[in-house]
Amino acid sequence: MTGDTQITAEDLRGLAARALAGNGMSEEDSARVADVLVLADLFGIRTHGVARIPQYLDRARLGGVDLHAKVAVDQVAPALSRVDGANGIGPLVGSHALDVALASARATGLGAAFVRGSNHFGPVMPYLFRAAEQGFAAIIASNATTTIAPWGGREARLGNNPLGIGVPMPGGDPVLLDIAMSVAARAKIRAAAAAGESIPDTWATDRDGKPTTDPAAALDGFLQPLGGHKGYGLSVMVDLFAGVLSGAGYLTRISSWSVDPERPQNLGHVFFLIDTAKLVPGAELASRMDDFAGILHTTPPADPAQPVRLPGEFELARYHRQLRDGVPVDDGVLARLSEFASAVR
Structure with missing residues (x-):
């Protein structure tokens, strides 16, 4: 059984970037991806932090992700852009899209970027935080692989689509909301199954769409949307913006990274940025x-x-603490990152 090792954010960022560069990514692209993932770890969102790098690189070796992707931007109006991720690593695509939306918002007050051709881009909170640092309010969302059945249905057709909203606080911490559309994450259900514990019947259904307290049946079934039909409705609307309007995949048109890791997912994201200085001094x-x-x-x-x-106060407190004291990272993850970092390509 592995434990955790405390590592400074700077050292972790450098290790993560070297792990990516050691597998063929450019130094600039590697640094962009590392920044997003280390922020996730600083916020305590460890399932979406540097631990994802081995998964990203495994998919790249199978052809499911292009480590050399060149993100393309088509500015279709002063405040509106289309971004083609070219099947790049999601945090790289997301980082570029954030920059595009920020540039439009600086120029016009509002900026929107609709993204296609992407992959898992990590949690929303790092992007919200980077926007808020620069004085921008933001609404950011992504679609995802199907894990949720439509309300009243018994087959997964919707993703657990994350949605984030952030508002800056000049001189202080911003207010950041980062949520997915399920009552509970599959990781919590897997943990309950491993511990031999039951789960609340509001978390998931079995394969027939019936609420269950059995984690094994839940893992064979579907996640329940938060707020019932309201969460279902939110998930639908996120996919319409992030998937349909962006030109990306949507609903069952998205490839599953776990089932078909060798296939591009064609995930879609959407970034809306507001220059708060143009509204309120x-x-x-x-x-x-x-x-x-x-x-x-x-x-x-x-x-x-x-x-x-x-919203976000707990994560921001952890961010400041871990920025000061170091970030706990699983020893097994550190070992794999070190192995990747030492590779010569």
């Missing part, structure tokens, strides 16, 4: 955000040990 926004946060923070808690928090 920085000092005024800081005052309004501080007042907003204060109203929520001073809410009497139902449990004194659990004070009211803003």
